[in-house]
Amino acid sequence: MFALIDCNSFYASCEKVFRPDLTHSPVIVLSNNDGCVIARSQEAKALGIPMGIPFFKIKHLIKRHNVAVFSANFRLYGSLSARVMETLAHFSPHMEIYSIDEAFLDLSGIDDIEGYAQTLRHTVQQWTNIPVSVGVAPTKTLAKLANHAAKTKSGMNGVCIFHPDQDFRKIINPMSINEIWGIGKQYTKQLQKIGVTSVEDFISLPSGWVKRNMHVTGLRTQRELLGEPHLSLEEQYTPKQGICTARTFSKAINTRVGVQEAVSSFAANVCRKLRKQHSCAYKITVFVQTDSFREQHPYYGYISDVLNTPSNDTVTITKKALELLDKVIKPRHNYRKAGVLVTNLVPEKQLQLPLFPPSSIDEDDKRQTLMQVIDKLNHKWGKGSIHLATQGIKPAFQMKQAYRSPNYTTNLWEVPVATI
DNA sequence: TCTGGGGTCCTAGGACCC
DNA sequence: TCTGGGGTCCTAGGACCC
Numbered sequence: 001m002f003a004l005i006d007c008n009s010f011y012a013s014c015e016k017v018f019r020p021d022l023t024h025s026p027v028i029v030l031s032n033n034d035g036c037v038i039a040r041s042q043e044a045k046a047l048g049i050p051m052g053i054p055f056f057k058i059k060h061l062i063k064r065h066n067v068a069v070f071s072a073n074f075r076l077y078g079s080l081s082a083r084v085m086e087t088l089a090h091f092s093p094h095m096e097i098y099s100i101d102e103a104f105l106d107l108s109g110i111d112d113i114e115g116y117a118q119t120l121r122h123t124v125q126q127w128t129n130i131p132v133s134v135g136v137a138p139t140k141t142l143a144k145l146a147n148h149a150a151k152t153k154s155g156m157n158g159v160c161i162f163h164p165d166q167d168f169r170k171i172i173n174p175m176s177i178n179e180i181w182g183i184g185k186q187y188t189k190q191l192q193k194i195g196v197t198s199v200e201d202f203i204s205l206p207s208g209w210v211k212r213n214m215h216v217t218g219l220r221t222q223r224e225l226l227g228e229p230h231l232s233l234e235e236q237y238t239p240k241q242g243i244c245t246a247r248t249f250s251k252a253i254n255t256r257v258g259v260q261e262a263v264s265s266f267a268a269n270v271c272r273k274l275r276k277q278h279s280c281a282y283k284i285t286v287f288v289q290t291d292s293f294r295e296q297h298p299y300y301g302y303i304s305d306v307l308n309t310p311s312n313d314t315v316t317i318t319k320k321a322l323e324l325l326d327k328v329i330k331p332r333h334n335y336r337k338a339g340v341l342v343t344n345l346v347p348e349k350q351l352q353l354p355l356f357p358p359s360s361i362d363e364d365d366k367r368q369t370l371m372q373v374i375d376k377l378n379h380k381w382g383k384g385s386i387h388l389a390t391q392g393i394k395p396a397f398q399m400k401q402a403y404r405s406p407n408y409t410t411n412l413w414e415v416p417v418a419t420i
Numbered sequence: 421t422c423t424g425g426g427g428t429c430c431t432a433g434g435a436c437c438c
Numbered sequence: 439t440c441t442g443g444g445g446t447c448c449t450a451g452g453a454c455c456c
Contacts, residue, residue: 035422186453187454
């Protein structure tokens with residue numbers, strides 16, 4: 001049996017952990033640049049604040065209902081996520097961390113699953129102060145639906161179990177197809193067109209139709225809903241196949257230097273992530289975009305190139321990224337977004353050296369040491385404490401974060417203070 | 421004034437090979 | 439008039455997820 005443990009309103013719950021005064025208040029968390037709503041506490045959902053809505057459109061609601069507003073603080077959420085996952089690891093030797101706020105556990109061999117799930121829930125609450133819901137079922141896709149039921153149906157007490165020998169169809173059949181894991185906006189639209197609206201409708205579709213229109217992934221989803229497991233627990237860490245850093249600028253940038261500084265920073269960030277997972281990249285892509293909301297014909301340009309030798313060196317990759325930027329940027333445009341993407345990743349240790357290396361092995365070693373020092377300093381003193389000059393001293397692309405909470409758990413100067 | 425970021429997987433189609 | 443068959447690899451684009 002698979003259990004899916006999902007943190008309730010995770011980012012909003014994180015913001016409440018060190019703010020007991022907000023325990024019963026509506027709380028929302030905003031995306032980068034304080035652009036739109038990406039998380040809402042239960043109380044905020046009840047006020048009718050939709051997911052993803054631009055912040056400026058709900059300012060009146062915020063004022064009227066005294067909603068607590070936070071800029072996204074991903075450091076804090078990452079740190080609290082680790083605490084939750086460590087707690088969950090006590091409950092099964094087999095766990096898959098699926099996202100920042102979700103994990104699958106293998107609960108095979110547990111007799112009293114209901115009691116076990118309740119204990120798990122209370123333990124996470126007590127140890128981390130984060131509320132979670134638990135769904136248990138014979139397949140991952142069904143566990144997702146069980147979790148959804150645990151969250152939304154009254155009387156479930158945060159736990160919902162689909163035993164294979166029990167008639168859980170009564171619960172899932174009426175559910176809407178867009179609750180199914182793997183059926184998103186487009187498929188929902190397509191399915192509704194042919195009159196398929198409930199889980200039951202979807203299950204009864206001929207598999208030929210599903211295969212034709214939703215490919216093998218759709219077919220897998222259908223089978224999983226019937227109780228046949230087709231997805232297994234992925235316990236092993238797999239390195240990422242692509243790494244990207246992209247940002248919307250708080251204000252449009254109309255100078256070449258401004259965009260160069262942004263792209264330099266993104267390249268540096270991508271390299272830091274590459275080194276963290278011990279990978280090197282062959283291919284680099286740079287993209288820029290003008291304002292897609294205000295311009296009638298916004299410009300989206302992207303360009304890629306491959307390196308002779310894969311690298312995770314900030315100087316090498318930044319140089320290449322700036323070269324590419326020069327080719328893709330058009331003058332007299334107001335840029336609103338840019339990004340750097342690296343793909344064709346290979347493990348650091350298995351580098352294929354070129355026949356005629358451009359630099360000596362000694363120089364490479366020196367460069368690697370330099371990167372290690374940079375990573376250490378930035379880890380200790382904060383991102384960007386030391387950086388290439390091309391990233392700029394006072395860059396124009398700085399993010400807007402007017403409502404950021406303290407880094408309670410990761411910065412000694414921001415730990416909560418108790419006064420008596 | 422104001423609209424996020426970072427990933428995965430799958431398929432179709434083109435280039436190229438023998 | 440009529441134009442093979444069977445592969446591989448790569449890329450772009452579209453779907454999905456949180």
